[in-house]
Structure formats: structure tokens, C-alpha cells
Amino acid sequence: MELVVNQKHYRLEVHADRMLLWVLRDDLGLTGSKYGCGEGHCGACTVLIDGAPTRSCVTLANSVAGKPITTIEGLAQNGHLHPLQEAFIQADAMQCGYCTPGMIVSGAGLLKKNPHPTQAEIKEAMEGNVCRCGTYPRIVAAVQMAARTAGGQHA
Amino acid sequence: MLEVERYELFAGPAYHFDLERRDFFKLLGGGLVLFLAFDHPAAAQESGRGGRGQGLPQTISAWLHISELGIVTVFTGKTEVGQNIRTSLAQAVAEELRAPIASITLVMADTGLTPYDMGTFGSRTTPTMAPQLRKMAAAARETLIDLAAEKWKVDRASITVADGRLKYSDQSVSFGELTHGQQLMKTVDEAPVTPANKWTVAGTSVPKTTARDMVTGTHRFTSDLVRPNMLLGRVLRPSAFNAKLASLDAKEAEPIKNVKIVHDGDFVGAVAPDELTLAKAIDALKAEWTADPQHSSQPSSKDLFAYLKSHPEESRQRTTPEQGSVEQGLKSSDFIREATYTVSYIAHTPLEPRAAVAEWTEGKLTVWTGTQVPFGVRSELAEAFSIPESNVRVIVPDTGSGYGGKHSGEVAIEAARLAKSAGQPVKVIWTREEEFTWAYFRPAGVIEVRGGTLKDGRIAAWEFHNYNSGGSGIETPYDVQNKKVEFQASASPLRQGSYRGLAATANHFARESHMDELAAAMGMDPLEFRLKNLKNERLRAVLQAAAAKFEWDKTKSIPTRGFGLACGVEKGGYVATCAEVSISQPDGKVKIERVVTAFECGAIVNPEHLKNQVEGGVIMGIGGAMFEAIEFDDGRILNPHLAKYRVPRFSDIPVLETVLLNRKDLPSAGAGETPIVGLAPAVGNAIFHATGIRIRSLPMVPQGLPNQPQPTA
Ligand code: FES
């Protein structure tokens, strides 16, 4: 099987029942995607598949073979942070930071589809992402900030 | 004093320093090392214990090293679990050293490298550790000035320090140039620290020092760590709490390729190279469990509150002597209200579940794990494996939060036990279901309150009895001549422990709801009623600040929209909360629309992060106030999944406004907990003002509003 992660091609032998999250984390060493529930209810494991935010903990690795996968590690380009990553730092949109990768990937997926989301659209798109530390208002602010700075051109 | 905030027992280990004086330079290289000795016994109790190491001071709370290259490293036993102390402590050090914050590294919570620390809880880091580090850094600065004065042969008073350099007229020297070739060691207990009104680094919003690692996914949480040859491990869980293993059949699990089963008494677990094989192995184990006869009739969440009242734990009762006479006070009262309030068990639900990586090398054990109590976990491990504490090292990577929920070391012991049999390092990450089941919960409780007031609005009598939810924040801040306040622990059917704002949340819910009930009985404005009975200036100040920002005097509740307020004091912080709720008809769905929180905790260290902490507390409070509750029956948790245990999400978040009162003349208190306590009663009061329905149980509206208005008394 071949996985295309952050524009790199990996040839792997992967059991048909294995979820993408663990293949990314344990086989490819990409631990930025987190385990929070394993049931699709927290968003900590979010990656982009064909640009769409997807819960990697409930996605069979096999089912996305050959498709472009972007993880949090692949958002920065040539050492330049993605505008949303910058915005999260600016807006202090984290406490423990465990939800942060999933939040940023979800937000990046949203901005790709909708470069200038309203507050309500942001909340709706990210309802499946849990931040137990309660940084939600700052995350909304960060997404809006990124939308402004990127002028809608990013991603 | 009623103080039963922590439920866990911290049996302090006999501490011994593993590091001898000369070891420091072997370990760290030359330069300057400063040890901070405790200045008062309370701090010693908080952070350290008597040391037995030779040549070292008896009690040390932190140390600081400036290398020969001028690199500053501070060692503290505190842990970073999202409360942002890695940044705020670095700010304090940068301030005193007059050095850029980026030049300072904090080594935290590594029992092999940092001084003993009792744990990171109770909002104690800011009030105790920050001033200590400040003192140590100030002493380092003074020592550097001495070195420079000697070097230049000038009066030390003419030397200034800024931006990590020392200057005298047109000469200047870096820290590294002064410490180069030195092996200087000093113990300090006093040093001239910068007063809060002169702070330039502390007191400002410095970005989180690890922010870049967090947003790029490069920070390694415990669950992300990998050791050479590491296996994954998991434990087979009993069928119910307190069940004993009757028999184990591993015939189907053992032959699975690359799997090893570990069976030791009641402990059963497996290791495997990947998560799928591991899950298959655990599933293939056939175990029979028998219920422990001692726990034959385990209560369910339905009969919980009657159970708590009827199962007191006599040894854990605290009563402050009755003041005045409640009986007399009630007799003289014009209005009397009596009510019972309840709070459910709730789960911390840290987004990073408990995790540990364990590795044995020649009888010595190293464990990486996310805990708020690294030295306590070290003791647990030493005890579990009957090895000296000096053979155990616990390292805590910055952790995916705790909220008081990561004070124990089960997962560390599990990983270590599996690693011991496997002969290889083992990582255990609890599943979400394990986290919901085998961790511990915020205590449930029952609170009975009786209050009486006079016609003019003064409180004449106050009686408050708390069963099991804890004694913190139980004393009323209002002026009452006749009062009686009691706390009684119960034999808890579920394992219970610390939680952010633990008991204070329950006690404030009961007290501040009841204050509102009294005000309503008299037909008095709740703000006016509180102010009338409140002398405490700091509490008055936050209450007035919140009311002003909220424009309380302009609010008017209607059936679909309600306004409420509450206030309180906890852990040195003063908070007032005003809430606005909407009630949709006819489904009775309640939404919190707007919350104004006024908070004061002395001098502010980092305004932006303080605001973030306050908001975080309020948002976490929404869960416990509105819908979070653990359901259980017959020794099992019935809702151990995020799909069934609802935590606050984006759509639950109201407009949040935070007013910070900065009292530079007062010492800083922690802020991780107190802001949570006003939310539930403010919301409950708002619901009452809109609908006439008084809800006296937390969570208040797990299924929306109850249909029928309840009697108000
Ligand atoms: S871990 Fe995938 S949604 Fe929670």
C-alpha cells in the first residue's frame, strides 16, 4: 500500500483493520495527530484528506491509500508557518496544547473551503473538536485572524 | 478551618538528594549554581522536604544554573499541564535576571534533576514558586554583579544589568563571560526582588514559550514518546469496580504472534508491537471476575444522594464551632428559606488520557508520564516494585492537561509492570473509556442550607451542611452573627479526588443559589442583598465591577431570557460572575448567552494568560453546571464515552467578558481554579429569574428545563 502524507510517498505493509491515526503516529512517526477518544468525537486526530478534515482514528489506513493526506506536520511550508499556526500563537489560542493540532487542521480545512467564514460558520465547522481547556473563543478569534491575514488566498 | 480540598493521601517519602554538590558540575558543566533555601516552613511543606545529601542545604525548593556560555537553566519540580507556568515562571526569572526570556530554559518535574516538590495543585504555583524563583534569580543577578565588580575593580553600585549583559560606563560583559571558568556554588534565602509596580517582563503578555512546538505538532507529550525497541501495552480491566479475578484463560491470546501476556495476581495485561495486535490480544483473554462481597450492593447514580447522606465516614468530619445561635437567629428572622442542593460526580476528561512510557535498565526504572505529582508517583513506583526511590526516575513532559485529575500513578505502574516482564520499554495510553472509568471523579455531594433574614435585608441566621463534596469554600463571606457550617465526608461509591475548584464549586453553587432564594423571598434585588451583607472590600470590588460591566441595573428578566449573578472567594482569588441565559420555548432548551467575570488575585503576572485561565475556568464550569454527570450502576460506568458524556463545545460558548482587577499592592494568587466557582450559581439564578424554576442540582439542565415549575422553597 502507498500513503501520500504531506507530499511524501510511503510504501507500507499495513493490516487492513488498522486505523490511519496509529499508522501515522506509530509507523511514520508523525505524532502531531493526537488520540483523544478513538471514536470520532473529539477531533484531536484530524487530518486533511483531499483537503477535507477527516477523523483519522476512525478512518482505515487502507481506505485512503494514494490520496493526498495532510497532517499538522505538513502545514508549514519551507519553514514558514501556516497563517493559522501564526494566528494561534498570536491569539494565545491554547493552554495545554493537546487539542491544538486537530483544531488547526480542522480550521485549515475550513479556510480552504471557505476563506472568509463568519463566527457562526467557524463554530459549526469545528463543533466536533473538543478543547477541554476551554480556549474556544480564542480559537474562533485565531481562525478569523488567519482569514484576514491570508486575505483568503491561503491553502 | 475547614480544609479538605485534597482527597488523596500524600504520604511524603523520606527524601534523599540523589545529587551531591560536585555532581552538579559534572552534570551541568561549570558556571554558577544557586540553590534556593526555603524562607518559611509553609513553603518547605509545599515544595520540599529535609534533604539528607551531604553538603547541601536541608531544604531546597529550586536551583538555577548559569553555564559557562551564559545559558540560564532553572530547575523546579512543578509540572506544566496547560496552566502556563513554564512561561510565567520564566517571566519571573527573566525579570530578576534582567535577561531576555528566550535565554531561559526551565527544567520541570524530573525527579532525577529537579528538587522535591509535593505537586502542582491547589493554585499554589504562582503564590509560592514564582516568588521563590524570583528570589533565586535576583540572587543570581547580585552574584553576577559581584563578579563584574571584581573583574573591573569598580564599585558594584555603579554596575547595571540589562538584556542579559552587565554594564559599567562604556564597558559591558555577557553572563557567559563572567561565569566562564567558574565553579561557583551558592545557597540563598534572601535577595532584593523587584516590586510588582516595577515589573517590566512579568505583568506583560509574553507569548507561551512552547507555542511554536504546539502549533506545529512537534511538542512530545508522553503519549508521543518513543524508546528504542518499545512495545505497546494495555491492561485487562475487571468487569466492575472492586471485582476480583477468579480465573484467566489466555489460551487464545498467547499464540498471537509477537504478543506477551503478563499475569500477576489480579493484574493482567498484554504487550504487542502495534495497537491492533494489542487490542486483539486483550480481546482474546477470557477472564472471570467475581464481585467483591464487601461491595455486594453498590449504589447507582439514581440513589446516590440518599446513599451519601446515610453513609458518613465518621473520621472525616469538620465542624467549625457554631457562632452565636442559629436557633435564636432563625427565631428572630422574618423570612426563612431551607433547601437541599446536590452535585453529581463529574470526570476531568483531560484531552490527553493518562499515558506512561516505562523503561528498566539494570534494575533502575525510568518512567515518563503526565502527572501533577511526579514525586508522589515516584513513591508509588518504588513501593509497587519494592525498590528504593533512588532507583526510580519520573519525568513529566508538558502534559495534555489535568485539572486536578492526574494526581495518581496507576498508568505509570501498569507500564512499568508490563515493561518488567517484557524486558523492553513499554508505552501504555489509556483509552478514553479507561480514562472515564478507572481514573477518579470530582466528588458528588449533598448540601443542606437554611437561612433567615430580617425585613431590612440583613442575614440573621445561616446553617450549611455539606455531605461529601468537600470543605473548601464552605465558609460564607457574608456577615452573619449566627451561623453553623459543617462538612461530613461520605463513604463514596466511586473513587473520588481532586478537581479544578473541587468543593468550592459545590459550596458556591449552594450558597449563592440560596442567597438568591432569600433575596427572592424578600423581594429584594440580589445585588443589593449581597452588598448589604458584605463587608469584605475585595469581594465588594469584584461584585461591583462585574455588575457595572454587565449593566446589571438595566437587566430585566422575562420568561425567555434571564439574568443572574453570584460571587465568592477561593484560594486567595475574588470572583464575581454575571450570567445571561436564553430559554427556548417550548423545548425548554437553555443556552448561556453572555457571562461577565470580574476577577482579582493580587498583582497580575501575565494579563493575557490570566484572561485565558479565567475564560478556561468559566467554560469548564459550563459543563458541570449544565450537563456533565457520570452515570453508574452496579460498579460500572454507564456513559464512558464522549458521545454520552457531554463536554462543552463551540456551540455552548457564550459571549465572555472578563474584567481583571490588578492589585499591585497584594501578592499574586493562582488563577487556575477560582473563576470557575461563580458560573453555576449565576446561571441557576438567571434561569430562576426567567422562569421561576429553581434548579438545585448540578448539572442543572442535562435534558433541558424540567416541565413543571418546582416550588421555590
Ligand atoms: S481521537 Fe479521533 S475524534 Fe477523538
Ligand code: FES
Ligand atoms: S488547549 Fe488543552 S485541550 Fe485545548
